[in-house]
Amino acid sequence: MTELPFLAATRDSYDTLAEGYTERMGIGPDFFGGRPIERALLGAFVELVRAAGGGRVADVGCGPGPLTDELHRAGLDVLGIDLSPGMVASARRAHPHLRFEVGSMTALDLPEASLGGLLAAHSIIHVPWEHRPRVFAEFRRVLAPGGILMLTFQVGEGRRHFDEAFGSPVDLDWYRQRPEEVTELLGEAGFEPIAGTVRRPIGREKTPHGSVLARVPAPA
Template sequence: MTEPSYLTATRASYDTVAVDYAERYGNALTSMPLTRAMLAAFAELVRAAGDGPVADIGCGPGHVGAHLNTLGVPVFGIDLSPKMVEVARRRYPGLRFHEGAMTELDLKDGELGGIVAWYSTHHVPTEQLPTVFAEFHRTLAPGGHLLLGTHVGDENLHFQEAYGHPVSFGSYLLPPDRITELLAEAGLVVSARLLEEPGEGQKRPHVCLLARKPEPS
């Protein structure tokens, strides 16, 4: 089966920028107290449920997963970019990272107690998001939690340069309510959201959504 062109372009682009991306964002959480608060709430919910490990999907240089690890959450990372995986393994040799696409996760049904998708799903064209969210639902255990962070808006952006390198990827922005609807259609119920307006280092609003896969009634 031929790989969608957006996956090929996104992989190649993040391979190109991996080292510089890690240098810029690898310690970003230290200046993001609201994000740390959402990660802490997510970690508490996952620990309380005890349903399995957390997958950091689109993990990049691994800093989000590493932070969750310090909060007592068993976590591993998945990223489309082999170079990002290499960087993450060097930075955090005690954690597991491997290559994979969120459109077709190499994970068993109900294997995960939680999923973090931190600024990764916005690279997926809107028409492909139902496939991604269906994979999140499939791999989460009943009662498992999802924490999704992403840029929001109502436009499609296409980049040819990033972090001082040539790239070729898109950023497909949706309003928070539409993302919530798509999650609900996949069977994931949003219980909380944090919407942050543009500020220092952020050109656009961004949202953090906490969702759950309901247990069978």
């Protein structure tokens, strides 16, 4: 199967940025420092996964693995997946006690209905809008009945392109998301919405940040 063009550009860009990414992004020991809403949302995701029966959780678009580690420390059986081999290598160095694999959210190397939860934190932002149905269908495929999905993203309407980041050449597009549209697309993919949030920008952020929680319907 021919790879979608945006995947190669995104992979190459994050491979370029992988070395030192954690330091440049200011990711410290307390990942949620100054962001209590994000801490609470991840806690809600963890509790929903547990209430649905648990099972393995995938952190898709895990980068260097800070949220994978947060989920592990919350007691979940977690696997980190990222498109970029460079990011996966960084994650393995930083968190040698955890499992990380290279993979694409458009075609996850996971069995059908094998996950109790899936987190995609600011990773659908590099997926062109027209390819979101394919990605959400793949998320639906790998989640078991009752499984919990959590997406986070920048809120807005536009697309931004970057040729440079942190002094390195890249070829990256950022796609803003409208929470109501994301929820509608998830419904079309077979998910039931649970909750959604939007918070105002903080610190150096320039856009609001949103989240959507949904579940795979469980048999009656």
